[in-house]
Amino acid sequence: MxxxxxxxxxxxxxxxxxxxxxxxxxxxxxxxxxxxxxxxxxxxxxxxxxxxxxxxxxxxxxxxxxxxxxxxxxxxxxxxxxxxxxxxxxxxxxxxxxxxxxxxxxxxxxxxxxxxxxxxxxxxLAPTVTRRLVADIVRRRRAEAAAEVTPTRLDGLTAREVETLRMLARGLTNAEIATTMFVSEHTVKTHVSNVLSKLGLRDRVQAVISAYETGLVTPGGGEHNDPS
Structure with a gap:
């Protein structure tokens, strides 16, 4: 088709x-x-x-x-x-x-x-320019969104789901996430689906934005170990 x-x-x-x-x-x-x-x-x-x-x-x-x-x-x-x-x-x-x-x-x-x-x-998300653009603009917008978007948005995620979100924000594919977490791609797909559902997100791009906005991942590559 x-x-x-x-x-x-x-x-x-x-x-x-x-x-x-x-x-x-x-x-x-x-x-x-x-x-x-x-x-x-x-x-x-x-x-x-x-x-x-x-x-x-x-x-x-x-x-x-x-x-x-x-x-x-x-x-x-x-x-x-x-x-x-x-x-x-x-x-x-x-x-x-x-x-x-x-x-x-x-x-x-x-x-x-x-x-x-x-x-x-x-x-x-694969092209480097996309990740750089999202990181750059989110960095400038986080101050404006701080009053509305807080790390508590991630409280409903399991530890595995938080780790999956962190890897999505780094631009990893499902296969790469599976290898890193030592799980199957099917399990990764389930984690991704759960992240999108729990956070009310449309797709992986919005998941990346959410990771930056909540401070789970910061522009320049820094990451917070505790989303809360």
């Missing part, structure tokens, strides 16, 4: 270029395009794609609001497109439910890989 994709960008050449790259893949089908945020939301409602490539800075309705609506209304995975790797809206987009982001100068193979990864239910 093909991965159904909608490409939303106010620059026609970008839409066409990304569409041609994706449509050339045997397992990906571009089912629609959108030139602004409102059109993107409407396209997702009408076409029920698996993945929405969505520019952050859009006319009529910006990409952030569009992402928030799409993630709230559907199971469509959202990948934000941005020109700058430190776009101030990326953090908000991830918190709104986006599964990751891509720079607009992304390589052809990386674009295709990203769509497949997100469609499979994973998040764009």
């Amino acid at each position: 093909s991965v159904r994709v909608v490409v939303a960008d106010d620059q026609e050449l970008v839409r066409i270029g990304f569409g041609m790259i994706l449509q050339a893949q045997p397992d990906i089908e571009v089912v629609g395009e959108a030139g602004d945020g409102a059109e993107a939301v409407d396209a997702v409602r009408r076409l029920t794609p698996d993945v929405l490539l969505l520019d952050i800075r859009m006319p009529v309705m910006d990409g952030l609001e569009a992402a928030r609506r799409v993630c709230a209304e559907s199971d469509c995975k959202v990948v934000m497109l941005t020109t700058f790797d430190l776009d101030e809206y990326v953090y908000d987009a991830l918190c709104a439910g986006a599964s990751g982001f891509l720079l607009k100068d992304v390589r052809r193979d990386d674009l295709v890989h990203a769509v497949r990864v997100v469609a499979a239910g994973d998040s764009l």
